[in-house]
Amino acid sequence: MSATPPPPAPIASRPRYARLQTRRCGAALMVADKSGAAALLALADDAPELMSKASVVLCDAAEHAPALQARGAARLLQTSSTAGLSPAIATLLGDARMGLQVFLAGAEGLIAQVQSQLLSAGVPLGAIQAEHRGTAARRMQCVHCKTVAEDVTVDPYICPGCGRSLYVRDHFSRRVGAFQGVCIDAETPGEVPESVEIRI
Known part of the structure; x- marks a missing residue:
């Protein structure tokens, strides 16, 4: 009897996601779209002290802005599309301090775009967390x-x-x-x- 071959190993470069986790930090950058905003709200409920250090960028998710402001976000920027993400993030990175931790949530496209910009700016991969929510696009x-x-x-x-x-x-x-x-x-x-x- 022949053995069944094992399934192919996953491609190492394929992103893997997990639920956002609280991390000690000097500053936090949070970015989410409409689908991912719930993940930021859950993180804020788990770690309310984090929000006083958080600069939040919402992409096409204006309806979630009041809830994040009510949870004490230090700074909140909004953009109506992914095209506006890059300048908003560049502005916030210009003010960033040592000990920055990044929390991304939403569609894979948003996560990929923002992570690429952060890595190009010198943010270490270990300082970036991502939670996929929403479409598989x-x-x-x-x-x-x-x-x-x-x-x-x-x-x-x-x-x-x-x-x-x-x-x-x-x-x-x-x-x-x-x-x-x-x-x-x-x-x-x-x-x-x-x-x-x-x-x-």
Whole structure:
């Protein structure tokens, strides 16, 4: 009798998420979208003392701002889309102090974008926590033309930059903050499987 082969090992670069945990810090940066705001509220309820050190950025989540302000957030910025995240975070990083801890919550695309910016700014990976909430939509980079697409929910996916049909790999680039997409029919042009919904 032959043994059943073990399942393939998960790709090491694939992000893994957990519930946000309280950490001792000199300052805190919290970023969330509409889906992730509940995670920040839960963290604030678990560790109310953290909020007096917290600069919070909400992305398209204005309805959660009053609750976070009521919990004592030191500073609260809002943006209506992910395009506004980068300048808001750059502003807060300009005022950052030693001992900064970062708490991210929401869709994978938001987490990936913000984490990439933080790492580029010199924030160590060990100081960043992320809790995934909401959609399985991914931020994806085409390895051929380097176009970055937001909210990719199907695989294969047509690249908006070069038009190739891309296999959306589980390989994740922290530097770019995106999953990698490679041409799915490079060896067999025109043979593209039907798109399926991406699952976590």
